[in-house]
Structure formats: C-alpha cells, structure tokens
Amino acid sequence: MYRTLERYRTCNSNSQEATPPLENEINYQEYLKLKTRVEFLQSSQRNILGEDLGPLSMKELDQIENQIDASLKHIRSKKNQVLLDQLFELKSKEQELQDENNDLRKKLQDTTSCCGDNAVHMSWQDGGQCSSRVLHPEHDTSMQIGPTWTS
Numbered sequence: 001m002y003r004t005l006e007r008y009r010t011c012n013s014n015s016q017e018a019t020p021p022l023e024n025e026i027n028y029q030e031y032l033k034l035k036t037r038v039e040f041l042q043s044s045q046r047n048i049l050g051e052d053l054g055p056l057s058m059k060e061l062d063q064i065e066n067q068i069d070a071s072l073k074h075i076r077s078k079k080n081q082v083l084l085d086q087l088f089e090l091k092s093k094e095q096e097l098q099d100e101n102n103d104l105r106k107k108l109q110d111t112t113s114c115c116g117d118n119a120v121h122m123s124w125q126d127g128g129q130c131s132s133r134v135l136h137p138e139h140d141t142s143m144q145i146g147p148t149w150t151s
Helices: 002-048 058-113
Strands: 119-125 129-135
Touching: 002 058
Parallel strands: none
Antiparallel strands: 119 129
C-alpha cells in the first residue's frame, strides 16, 4: 500500500512538472502574437500621423488616405451633432427666457394698470425689503423694468 501511494505521488508530481513547460510555450506564443500586433498598430499610427511613409507603396498610401478621410468625416459629423445639440439647448433656453420675460411684462402691465397713468418703481432697501414708490412719467423717463439695487 505504501509503495502504491509513493508511485502515485511520484507520477503525479512528474506530470505537474511536465505541464508548465507546455503552458510556458503557449504563453510565449501568445506574447509573440501580441508583440507583433503592438508593433503593427504602432507602425499604423505613425503612418496615419504622416511619419515613416517612405517605404509604403501607392496602394498603401491610398488606403491610409481613405482611412483618414473616413475618420475626418466621422469627426466632422460628431462635431456637427454636438453643435446642433447645443443649438437646440440654447433655443429652448431662449424660449424659456422669452416666456419668463412676457410673464414679467404682463405682471408689470397689471401693476401699472391698477395705478392709472403712474409707473411703479421698485427698489430693494433695508435688507432686501421691496418697497414701491409711485413716480409720475414726467419725472422718470427711463421706464425701468425690474428691481433697482441701491447701496
């Protein structure tokens, strides 16, 4: 029984020792593939940037030119989309501000209509308290809309 267990341990340890070189070979092959891929990508990047173009054939130069044209079209399309999105946001904001401005004008007209021909002049005084003074149009020609800040 003891001999059988000893043989099992010996065979098992030998099989484990034999496996790593095979795994090392697979890992090394994978390393070589990845290294070749990185070198190719670095070379392609240099070509796209206009470097190391001397040894390239006319066909390769045409391929690079087409790739750059396609990239440029994609970049311009994305830029235009961003600009259109910003324009849409600004138009929406403009509409909101115009609506708010119209509401304020209506409130101002409602306030001035209840005071007859006089204009209401609002100013912030005494810690943010809003007080109103009625001014005659001949005394105030500016028709100011909104609060006047005084120090």
